[in-house]
Amino acid sequence: MIQGIQITQTNNADLLNSIWMIDESNDQARCLAAAGGYQADQVVAIAELGEYQSRPVNIEGAEPIREGGQHLNVNVLDRQTLVRIMEARERIEAGTASNDDLEVVADNSQLTIRVSGYAVRFNALTLEQQKDVITRTFTQSL
Incomplete structure (x- = not known):
C-alpha cells in the first residue's frame, strides 16, 4: 500500500479534497486526483501546494511510479x-x-x-x- 494525502483545508480551491503522493526526498508532489486546476499524474514542487492541512490516505493496488524505462510513440494520422x-x-x-x-x-x-x-x-x-x-x-x- 502506498501512503498518500488528501488535502482537507487550503486557501486554494483547486487543491481542496485533492489526493497527492508526497516525495519529500525530491521535494515533489504527484497529483492522483483533483477536481480542477491539476491533472492526474502532474508533478509539482511541494512548495506549490502552499499551506494546507491533510489526512493520510492509503492507496491500494497502485504501484509507485518510476521515471525512466518507458517509451511512448504516438502517431495520429489519416x-x-x-x-x-x-x-x-x-x-x-x-x-x-x-x-x-x-x-x-x-x-x-x-x-x-x-x-x-x-x-x-x-x-x-x-x-x-x-x-x-x-x-x-x-x-x-x-
Whole structure:
C-alpha cells in the first residue's frame, strides 16, 4: 500500500479534497486526483501546494511510479498519409519516382504503427502488407 494525502483545508480551491503522493526526498508532489486546476499524474514542487492541512490516505493496488524505462510513440494520422507513402514507395520500386516521392518516404521513415500487437515501421512492411493495414485500419462506416 502506498501512503498518500488528501488535502482537507487550503486557501486554494483547486487543491481542496485533492489526493497527492508526497516525495519529500525530491521535494515533489504527484497529483492522483483533483477536481480542477491539476491533472492526474502532474508533478509539482511541494512548495506549490502552499499551506494546507491533510489526512493520510492509503492507496491500494497502485504501484509507485518510476521515471525512466518507458517509451511512448504516438502517431495520429489519416488514411491519405499512409496511401501517399505506399504509392510513393510503389513508384520508387517501379523506377518512376520523383524527388517528391523520395522525400515522402524519407520524411516518414520512422513512422511506426501497431500490427497484431507489435510495433513496426510502416516502410518496413511489404507493399501487400501496407495495403492490408490500410484496408483493415480505415473503414468508411461501421
